[in-house]
Ligand SMILES: *[C@@H]1O[C@H](CO)[C@@H](O)[C@H](O)[C@H]1NC(C)=O
Ligand SMILES: *[C@@H]1O[C@H](CO)[C@@H](O)[C@H](O)[C@H]1NC(C)=O
Ligand SMILES: *[C@@H]1O[C@H](CO)[C@@H](O)[C@H](O)[C@H]1NC(C)=O
């Protein structure tokens with residue numbers, strides 16, 4: 001009796017998801033390390049595969065990795081280090097001396113078979129230092145890495161945050177970095193709990209967090225989540241978006257993040273061309289994230 005009651009009352013521990021984590025700010029930037037720690041603490045099995053140096057703004061570029069001719073960013077590896085390397089104390093922390101999309105490809109095709117015995121379940125990139133909204137999207141290497149994962153058949157989400165600047169992994173974790181990592185972990189958990197397929201094929205999510213300071217939006221529980229679109233819709237030409245919040249036109253992601261009456265996170269549904277996915281695909285995401293989504297005032 002006691003045992004069966006416990007079975008009913010205790011939450012069933014979800015199976016850990018195998019996740020490749022990437023970014024474009026580099027493997028030693030603190031945001032990606034904070035997210036690594038946060039996802040791992042949430043019970044996921046995470047392997048980091050990111051550029052050895054800051055490769056912001058490199059979109060979907062790829063190149064064969066090469067040995068380091070100077071040190072990795074923040075002196076996180078010495079000059080002369082091999083093209084791919086890892087932290088000897090935690091071999092899940094890997095760098096690739098190339099572009100973000102190449103590092104993601106390496107994570108999926110080379111690291112995942114070693115650590116997971118096969119393909120990862122999910123890919124996460126970020127949290128990018130600085131937002132990736134609208135016109136910034138095609139240039140972002142953090143987006144490029146996620147789209148690379150998507151092209152390899154792995155559901156992928158990009159996270160970017162307004163606050164912060166390039167910061168080394170081995171300083172005290174800034175508040176924004178922890179808040180953004182908590183939020184990214186929350187959204188990832190909701191998607192994983194929605195069941196496979198976690199996202200439709202050829203779809204990725206672009207998630208942007210507004211400013212986080214010690215006085216505003218200082219805790220993950222302060223935030224609200226709004227389904228949005230990446231690009232401005234062209235009247236009479238752009239097809240309708242999924243119907244939600246009493247409209248068939250989603251708010252622009254920039255509008256969501258710029259709405260300062262509360263702490264609003266934008267979640268846009270992207271396609272393989274880094275354009276907005278159609279209403280059907282937006283609808284699948286709407287259903288999966290329904291429990292956390294809200295409308296702008
Ligand atoms: C972080 O690590 C680098 C490389 O080992 C070192 O140069 C730097 O002093 C460290 N910073 C802190 C704050 O410990
Ligand atoms: C490697 O991992 C150790 C142990 O977690 C940590 O102290 C060190 O700062 C890490 N260095 C890098 C470059 O990741
Ligand atoms: C997200 O996680 C944080 C801390 O891990 C928690 O305080 C917060 O309530 C969560 N928010 C949502 C919407 O799940």
Ligand SMILES: *[C@@H]1O[C@H](CO)[C@@H](O)[C@H](O)[C@H]1NC(C)=O
Nearest residue numbers: 200202239277278279280281
């Ligand atoms: C959206 O795209 C999907 C996949 O290509 C397709 O199955 C669906 O019919 C499209 N929906 C609309 C409204 O165009």
